[in-house]
Amino acid sequence: MVRKKKRIRKDRVIIVCVLALVICFGIYKGTSWMIHTISSLLEPEVQQEVVQEKEEEKVKKYIATVVLDPGHGDWDPGANVNDVLEKDITLITAKAIGQALEEANIKAVYTRESDVSLSNNKIEDLKKRAATSAENNAHYFVSVHVNSFDESDEVSGFEIYKKNNESESLAQKIGKHMETLNYSKNRGIIDGGKSLQVLRDNTVPSVLIEMGYLNNKNDYSYLSDNEKLQKMGEAIANGIIDEVQTHLLKDSAQNNTNK
Numbered sequence: 001m002v003r004k005k006k007r008i009r010k011d012r013v014i015i016v017c018v019l020a021l022v023i024c025f026g027i028y029k030g031t032s033w034m035i036h037t038i039s040s041l042l043e044p045e046v047q048q049e050v051v052q053e054k055e056e057e058k059v060k061k062y063i064a065t066v067v068l069d070p071g072h073g074d075w076d077p078g079a080n081v082n083d084v085l086e087k088d089i090t091l092i093t094a095k096a097i098g099q100a101l102e103e104a105n106i107k108a109v110y111t112r113e114s115d116v117s118l119s120n121n122k123i124e125d126l127k128k129r130a131a132t133s134a135e136n137n138a139h140y141f142v143s144v145h146v147n148s149f150d151e152s153d154e155v156s157g158f159e160i161y162k163k164n165n166e167s168e169s170l171a172q173k174i175g176k177h178m179e180t181l182n183y184s185k186n187r188g189i190i191d192g193g194k195s196l197q198v199l200r201d202n203t204v205p206s207v208l209i210e211m212g213y214l215n216n217k218n219d220y221s222y223l224s225d226n227e228k229l230q231k232m233g234e235a236i237a238n239g240i241i242d243e244v245q246t247h248l249l250k251d252s253a254q255n256n257t258n259k
């Protein structure tokens with residue numbers, strides 16, 4: 001009798017142990033499932049916050065906004081010498097300018113980023129290009145073009161048209177930096193505020209750069225070389241950066257101390 005009782009107790013102990021193990025395993029599985037579910041629910045929000053923070057950083061770091069206008073596009077090729085087209089030269093240069101500006105924490109806004117026009121009507125097209133400044137609260141507008149002179153291929157060099165006196169300093173600085181390329185002569189700054197629609201219609205300090213004469217041998221060899229256009233873009237960007245640093249930042253610091 002005594003032995004029988006002991007055996008029953010042993011069996012009970014084994015059953016209780018097995019049950020305890022099953023319960024422990026269940027609790028463990030259940031807990032890890034809950035942790036996994038909760039963390040997967042929270043994850044998208046955490047990721048979204050990180051993306052948002054990065055976007056804010058991007059917006060904050062810009063010290064100025066500049067509209068870059070690659071002249072012509074699509075149905076309007078501009079100057080054409082040996083199938084080297086002004087609309088392609090201006091786009092390559094504008095992108096090089098923009099890249100250098102972004103590296104200097106200046107936001108580049110393009111009037112076009114591919115071979116397109118903004119309208120089939122030339123006047124409308126230029127109006128839309130000029131309007132890009134106000135639409136983006138830009139500080140400056142820079143249009144790039146190349147010249148061509150049918151009557152002579154002797155004429156060479158770059159010239160910069162300015163909208164008004166407020167645009168003079170930007171024009172000067174761009175010209176100074178373009179001179180460092182030593183590729184052609186600086187033909188100076190010309191008043192274009194009345195004659196050039198893209199400057200006339202603009203609302204911010206604006207310049208239009210004629211980077212050289214495509215039908216002149218010297219200028220052509222530079223303007224038809226994509227690597228040299230990169231250097232041209234960098235030089236123009238350095239002029240813009242110079243202007244932002246000496247005028248825009250100085251003026252805003254002055255305004256802050258006056259407050």
Ligand SMILES: [Zn+2]
Pocket residue numbers: 071072078079086145146
């Ligand atoms: Zn042009």
